[in-house]
Amino acid sequence: MRLDLFYLSSIGPKSRQSLGSAALSISSTSSSLSLCIHETTMWRNSKSLSSKFPISNNPLYHLSSASPTAAHGGVRPALLSHSLTQSYPYSPSPSPSDSLKLGLHRADGVGALPAAADLASLASRASHLARHYGRCYWELSKARLSMLVVATSGTGFVLGSGHAIDFAGLCCTCAGTMMVAASANSLNQVFEKQNDAKMNRTKNRPLPSGRITIPHAVTWASAAGLAGTALLASKANMLAAGLGASNLILYAFVYTPLKQIHPVNTWVGAVVGAIPPLLGWAAASGQVSLNAMLLPAALYFWQIPHFMALAYLCRDDYAAGGFRMFSLADASGRRTASVALRNCIYMIPLGFLAYDWGMTSGWFCLESTLLTLAIAATSFSFYRDRTRHKARKMFHASLLYLPVFMSGILFHRIVDNQQCLTEENFESSVELSLPSQDGNVNRKNRLRNSTDGTQVRPPVSYASIAPFPFLPVPSYAAP
Structure with a gap:
């Protein structure tokens, strides 16, 4: 330090002035060099960031993003930056996820993926709706109670069928009874929506809970009732269809409002429950005995x-x-x-x-x-x-x-019925074990009638057999 001071003091004023200007130029050069290094570093960082985030095409973005040189007093015209960005707009390539969202076709031939995803979502939604409304229809119909009604109707059908049971008619009768019972129970809940909302054991039913609307429930009940009555009329008979329709009306429009008026509703409901076995009997035999x-x-x-x-x-x-x-x-x-x-x-x-x-x-x-x-x-x-x-x-x-x-x-x-069949077989065996003499007499009589040229005419009436055993023995027409 002493040598530097000695050197500065030994030189002249002009030499000291030139030395100062040189030092100032060196310092300005070093500062500009450091500024350039800093700007280069910032440019590299911005380039690496631009590869990760898409650059906006908005001119305001380029105008607002001033370079570090401008911040330090350097000059970079914003108009040039704007013109460059307008001439060479940046358009990042869409990612595979973006192309799937926009429904674009990829170059690798998997353009059917959006359609498959849409079909899967539609199938899932349809399955959810089917489960939802199926559950609502099940609860509206009071399915367990309706199946008990079907069991009583089927029992009546079997009892009224006699020895031979028409299983196709039995299935149609049970199906029609199920539809009519489902319709009656659904209308019952439509009329009692406000009452069911006040009771703990019924407040979660589809109508009080809001899972289905009243017009929807009425449409379902009407369709089921009409379909069940038509099925009974076409596959059974009109008597069974009339009993089914009358039972629906009695339950939905008489018993249901009567529950809020008088205790006699219990006895009216008992009449409603007694009709299904009578319906089954009428469907099998066509009459009520x-x-x-x-x-x-x-x-x-x-x-x-x-x-x-x-x-x-x-x-x-x-x-x-x-x-x-x-x-x-x-x-x-x-x-x-x-x-x-x-x-x-x-x-x-x-x-x-x-x-x-x-x-x-x-x-x-x-x-x-x-x-x-x-x-x-x-x-x-x-x-x-x-x-x-x-x-x-x-x-x-x-x-x-x-x-x-x-x-x-x-x-x-x-x-x-098996005992009756056994008795019939026993009687036929007794007839076969009759003396052969009686058989020969009957054979001779048939031969004599045939030689006379007269034919034995059929009986005038077979009414003496079951179910009319009290009528007289059939008589034969005169030859």
């Missing part, structure tokens, strides 16, 4: 204890929904239990009547009596101790009674 009333009578008397137990268990819900059930006017439950017990006693003679009218064997008489005494015992227990537990036991016994009763009447009917 005294034997056809046995199973409807059993269903009528069975429904009273069944409904009474249900009304007692759901008293709070029925009160909240505004339904005038019999149990609401009976705080102690004694009248409800007595009505249930009385109708259970009414069912005891049904097994004997089925045997006496020739519908079943004697075993069904015994089994039906024991079954009815069992359900009567539960109703008597409920009459003595009117609690929810006893009412639930009577309800479960009623659920068990109906399928066992119908299975028994079908089983013993089949056994009885």
Whole structure:
């Protein structure tokens, strides 16, 4: 440092001025060099970023993105930058995902991918809608209750068929009954939408929960009812179709509004439940006879204890929904239990009547009596101790009674028909074992009639055979 000062002091003023200007030029050169290095670095960084992010074609972008040189006092005209960008616009190539979104065809031949994705989404949506509306239709139809109605109708069809059962007619009758029952139950929920919304056990049904609209439900109910009635009319007979249509009207337009008016609705509902087996009998035989009333009578008397137990268990819900059930006017439950017990006693003679009218064997008489005494015992227990537990036991016994009763009447009917066939075979064997002399006499008579030139004419009437054994023996026309 001392040598530098000595050197500066030893030289002249001109030399010191020239030395200062040289130092100033060196410093300015170094600063411009560092500025250029900095600008080069910034340009490389911007180029690497431009490969990752697309550069906008907006001129304002280039005008606003001033270079580092301009920031440090350098000169870069914005107009030149704008002209360059307009002359050579930057258009980044679309990515595969963008081409799929825009529906563009790729060069590698996979242009069908967007169509396949659309088809998959449409199929998924269609499947979701099918599941949704299928579930709504299932709940609107009260499918389990409707299947019970179909079972009673099918039992009536078998009982009215005699020895030969038309299985195609049976299937058509069951299908028509199912459609009519689904229509009646759907209309019932349409009319009771506001009431169902107030009850805990029904507030999640399709209409109160808003999963389906009322016009949609009415359209579904109308289509099912018309299709079921038409099927019964075309494949069975008009009597069965009339019974189905009358049952739909009675349930939807009489029983349903009556539930909010008077407790007699329970007995009207029992009539509705007694018609399906009569419908099945009419579809098989084309008529209604005294034997056809046995199973409807059993269903009528069975429904009273069944409904009474249900009304007692759901008293709070029925009160909240505004339904005038019999149990609401009976705080102690004694009248409800007595009505249930009385109708259970009414069912005891049904097994004997089925045997006496020739519908079943004697075993069904015994089994039906024991079954009815069992359900009567539960109703008597409920009459003595009117609690929810006893009412639930009577309800479960009623659920068990109906399928066992119908299975028994079908089983013993089949056994009885087999016994009749055995008796017919026995009679034919006895006729074959007659003395041969009688056979020879009959043969000689036939030969004599043939030689006389007279032909034996057929009987005038065959009315003496079943089912009219009380008519006189058929007479032959005079030759």
